[in-house]
Each structure stands twice: as structure tokens, then as C-alpha cells.
Amino acid sequence: MEFCGKRIKTREKFDDVAIHTCHLEAGHKGRHAEYPFLQHLKAKHSRVANKIKRDATMTTGAAWKSEDAGPNRIARWAMQLTDKELKQHGLDMSKLRPGIVAKLRDKAASYDDCVDVAIKLTWLTYQMQNAPEAPKEIAAYLEDLRGSMSKGSTVCEVCRLPLDFKLFAEAKRGKAEIETCHKDPRAHNSDNVGFAHRRCNVAQGPMKLDEFYDWAKGILSRVGRV
Amino acid sequence: MEFCGKRIKTREKFDDVAIHTCHLEAGHKGRHAEYPFLQHLKAKHSRVANKIKRDATMTTGAAWKSEDAGPNRIARWAMQLTDKELKQHGLDMSKLRPGIVAKLRDKAASYDDCVDVAIKLTWLTYQMQNAPEAPKEIAAYLEDLRGSMSKGSTVCEVCRLPLDFKLFAEAKRGKAEIETCHKDPRAHNSDNVGFAHRRCNVAQGPMKLDEFYDWAKGILSRVGRV
Numbered sequence: 001m002e003f004c005g006k007r008i009k010t011r012e013k014f015d016d017v018a019i020h021t022c023h024l025e026a027g028h029k030g031r032h033a034e035y036p037f038l039q040h041l042k043a044k045h046s047r048v049a050n051k052i053k054r055d056a057t058m059t060t061g062a063a064w065k066s067e068d069a070g071p072n073r074i075a076r077w078a079m080q081l082t083d084k085e086l087k088q089h090g091l092d093m094s095k096l097r098p099g100i101v102a103k104l105r106d107k108a109a110s111y112d113d114c115v116d117v118a119i120k121l122t123w124l125t126y127q128m129q130n131a132p133e134a135p136k137e138i139a140a141y142l143e144d145l146r147g148s149m150s151k152g153s154t155v156c157e158v159c160r161l162p163l164d165f166k167l168f169a170e171a172k173r174g175k176a177e178i179e180t181c182h183k184d185p186r187a188h189n190s191d192n193v194g195f196a197h198r199r200c201n202v203a204q205g206p207m208k209l210d211e212f213y214d215w216a217k218g219i220l221s222r223v224g225r226v
Numbered sequence: 227m228e229f230c231g232k233r234i235k236t237r238e239k240f241d242d243v244a245i246h247t248c249h250l251e252a253g254h255k256g257r258h259a260e261y262p263f264l265q266h267l268k269a270k271h272s273r274v275a276n277k278i279k280r281d282a283t284m285t286t287g288a289a290w291k292s293e294d295a296g297p298n299r300i301a302r303w304a305m306q307l308t309d310k311e312l313k314q315h316g317l318d319m320s321k322l323r324p325g326i327v328a329k330l331r332d333k334a335a336s337y338d339d340c341v342d343v344a345i346k347l348t349w350l351t352y353q354m355q356n357a358p359e360a361p362k363e364i365a366a367y368l369e370d371l372r373g374s375m376s377k378g379s380t381v382c383e384v385c386r387l388p389l390d391f392k393l394f395a396e397a398k399r400g401k402a403e404i405e406t407c408h409k410d411p412r413a414h415n416s417d418n419v420g421f422a423h424r425r426c427n428v429a430q431g432p433m434k435l436d437e438f439y440d441w442a443k444g445i446l447s448r449v450g451r452v
Contacts (some may be wrong), residue, residue: 159441160448200445203429213387213451216442219426222386225439226452 001144002026008034013088014078018111023119025141037122037142040135047123048168055180056118056193059107076188079108081121109188119145120190121180127154128195131165157181158200158209167197183209227371228252234260240304240315244337249345251367259343263348263368266361274351274394280421281406282344285333302429305334330381335414345371347406353380354421383407384426384435393423409435433440 002020022032033039041049058073071091078086083093093101109117121145125133131151134142143149156164158181167177181196182188185206197205204212204225220226229247235241248258267275270393283337284299297317302314309319319327335343349372352360357377358370369375384407393403407422408414411432422430430438445451 155445159445199431202431205425205428213446213449217446217451219385220439220443220446220452224444226444 001141004028004032006032008032011032012075014075017075017081018077020059023115035118037119040120040138041118044132047170051168052118052121052125056121057114058105066166076107076109077111077116079104080110107188107215108184113189115139116190117188117193119196120193123149124154124195125165128153128163128165154195156196157183157194158196158204158212163195163197230254230258233259236260236303240301243301244303246337248254249341261344263345263364266364267348267351270358271394277349277394277402278344278347280288282347283340285330290443302333302335302340303337305330308377315359324338342416343414343419346419347421349375350380350421353377354389354391370394380421382422382426383409383420384422384430384438387421426434
């Protein structure tokens with residue numbers, strides 16, 4: 001599919017950093033739309049749609065609260081700017097603790113990669129157990145971009161067990177039971193991103209998925225379980 | 227060893243809930259002491275001594291901040307009181323979210339079990355790689371209660387790799403690299419408690435240690451690693 005590509009003005013912070021564009025198919029009729037594939041979820045399951053867009057495009061929020069803790073969720077493409085450029089946007093990286101800076105910089109991704117991730121996450125969402133049916137147009141759009149869809153085929157990237165759409169609604173202490181997961185925690189692109197159980201994502205921690213499996217195997221061999 | 231058992235008055239909250247006692251050997255000379263085994267660490271590595279006492283005797287703090295988030299660290303033995311008794315002590319459990327109440331109640335332990343845990347953690351600490359030498363008196367005290375000590379023999383309860391005393395000093399974003407760990411997260415007694423790498427403890431999460439190993443084995447078999 002070739003995207004329309006028409007520039008879209010948004011009112012988001014760091015909007016001038018990335019050129020937001022229409023992701024409807026080239027030659028489409030009607031209004032331009034940046035995230036047309038999310039429109040159905042947005043209408044029916046807005047929390048899920050918001051989560052997909054947020055996880056795809058924004059850095060994580062600061063769980064800690066202090067002067068030097070860093071900003072709460074900013075566009076991932078802003079993290080591609082230099083310190084000097086960020087300062088011109090009102091974000092003084094030199095005032096943040098080095099660990100926070102490293103964490104924020106790890107989240108850097110291009111606008112196009114972020115949109116790609118949002119598309120993949122949407123495609124995976126519709127293939128979860130108990131997920132709503134995608135309207136024909138959206139299903140065709142997603143299948144054109146990512147391949148055919150099959151209900152019930154989306155598994156946790158870490159433990160490989162099927163994921164249920166209902167888990168989006170289940171949260172413990174404000175933490176959703178499904179999280180966006182990175183096979184390599186420091187690369188944000190559609191090949192590398194999927195969904196995982198919160199428990200699985202937390203267990204993987206800062207390790208690459210392969211490193212996590214090696215780590216787990218080392219443990220099991222030391223306790224005589226393999 | 228028989229403890230002296232003389233009642234010690236402390237100024238801690240919920241002091242009247244548990245009878246604090248002297249844990250020097252019966253018939254000792256000099257002043258009474260509640261945690262005599264911690265005195266050397268307290269003088270030389272106060273953060274480690276404070277951590278041992280805190281983890282052994284207190285509930286975890288609330289990481290979240292809100293009206294109904296619950297109190298920040300209270301004595302584990304206070305969690306053995308009824309809601310009514312706690313209210314008389316100024317803690318209204320009915321105002322807390324059910325999840326918080328459950329979490330706090332999970333931490334309940336008797337005063338004696340808490341002191342036992344503190345003794346075990348101290349005994350394990352002196353046996354870590356690069357740990358300071360225990361003064362003769364303290365070594366004899368700990369060995370009498372827990373068995374002979376051997377430097378370098380303390381391993382992470384989860385991954386079974388040796389733990390280095392230096393890790394106590396290493397913290398990332400305020401989180402120490404060594405955590406107190408429970409083989410069964412809902413039982414606080416010396417058989418069940420040890421140290422673990424932060425990463426390992428986080429990965430174990432709310433699972434019992436055996437459940438964690440089973441869970442990890444399931445994953446590895448699904449990804450073809452066992």
C-alpha cells in the first residue's frame with residue numbers, strides 16, 4: 001500500500017519535530033487521517049486504542065517523582081533531537097540524572113517506525129482471543145500491510161501463550177495485564193515489538209528476549225530442572 | 227541459645243502490639259539489646275543493617291501515592307491485628323483499596339519470626355563474597371543459632387549464583403541490587419526468606435519459587451530451548 005502522505009497538522013507537543021502525515025491509502029476519498037486503522041477501536045474500545053497509540057509513539061512515563069526525574073511521556077521522535085534542539089523545545093536534558101537521560105534516549109524512534117508499530121499492535125490486537133471483529137475496511141487495510149489475520153493467533157512475545165483481548169480491561173494497581181513488549185528493549189520498530197503479559201514483560205526486564213531465555217535456562221540448570 | 231528475653235521499651239509505632247525483647251544470650255552482662263547481631267554492621271555498614279532490620283520487620287512501602295494507597299511501612303506484627311484494633315491505633319483499613327489491604331495482610335508476621343528473619347539475613351550477609359569479617363562474638367552468636375558460616379557461600383535464592391556484598395551499595399533509580407526474597411511471597415519466616423538479585427526477585431514476582439521455575443520451564447519448552 002502506498003500511503004496518501006498528506007501532511008496533517010496536530011496540536012501535540014514536538015509536532016514540528018516530525019511531519020505527521022495521512023496514513024490512508026493514496027488516492028483515498030474523504031478526510032485525511034493519521035491513524036485510520038485505530039478508528040474502530042477508538043470508537044468501541046478507546047482505552048485500548050489510546051494505549052496502542054501511546055505505547056507506539058511515546059516514551060514511558062516517569063514512575064518516580066522528583067525535580068530531575070524527567071518529563072512524563074514525550075514523543076519518541078523528540079528523543080532523536082540533540083540536547084541543544086531539545087533545550088530549544090523547553091526540555092533541558094542536562095538537568096536530568098544520567099540514568100534518566102539514558103532511559104529516555106533508549107526510547108528514540110522515527111515517526112515512521114512509531115506509526116509502523118501502531119499498525120502492528122493494532123493488527124495483533126484484532127487477532128487476540130475475544131477481540132472485536134475488525135470492520136472490513138480496517139481488516140483489509142491491516143492485512144494489506146501486515147499479512148492475513150487469524151483470530152486467536154496473537155501470543156505473548158515472551159511466554160508464547162495466547163493473549164486474550166479481555167486482559168486489556170484487567171488492571172492491578174493501575175497496571176494493565178497486557179503490556180507492549182520489545183524483543184530488544186532498546187529498539188522500537190515493528191519487527192521488534194509485540195504484546196506480552198505484564199508478568200512476562202516484567203520478568204524479561206532489561207534483557208533481550210534471547211538473553212532472558214538463556215538466563216532462565218541457566219537458572220533451571222542450576223536448580224536441576226533441565 | 228536461650229535469649230535473655232528482658233522486655234525492651236522502644237519508641238516505635240505499634241510498640242505496644244509486640245513485646246520487644248533482648249536477644250542477647252540469657253545471663254549476659256551489660257546492656258540489653260534487641261538486635262545485638264546487627265551492631266557491627268550498624269557501625270560499619272549502617273545502610274545494610276538498616277535494610278536487614280527494615281526488610282525483616284516492616285511491610286513494604288507504598289510505591290504509589292494516593293489517599294487510599296495505604297501507609298508507608300509499618301511493623302509486620304501490626305498486620306496480625308484485627309481491623310478494629312488497627313483502627314484504635316489510627317489505621318483505618320476500611321479506607322484502603324481491597325488490593326492494598328490484601329497486600330498489607332500478606333506481610334503479617336509475628337515479632338519472633340521477624341527477629342528470626344533478621345538473624346538469618348545477617349548470617350547470610352556475612353557469608354557473601356566480599357562481606358566484612360564478623361567480629362568473633364557476633365560470628366559465634368550467629369553460628370550458634372544458624373550453623374557454621376563460610377565466606378562466599380550465600381547465593382541468590384532464585385538464580386543460585388553467589389551474591390556479592392558490594393551489590394548492597396549499588397542501586398539503580400533508588401532500588402538496591404540485592405533484595406530480600408521469599409520462596410513463598412506470602413510467608414515471612416526464616417525458612418522462607420533469603421536474598422536475591424533485584425532482577426531475579428522481580429522476575430519471580432508473586433509466584434512461589436517452585437511456580438516460577440515451572441513457569442520458566444514452560445516458556446523454554448514452548449520456545450524450543452529445553
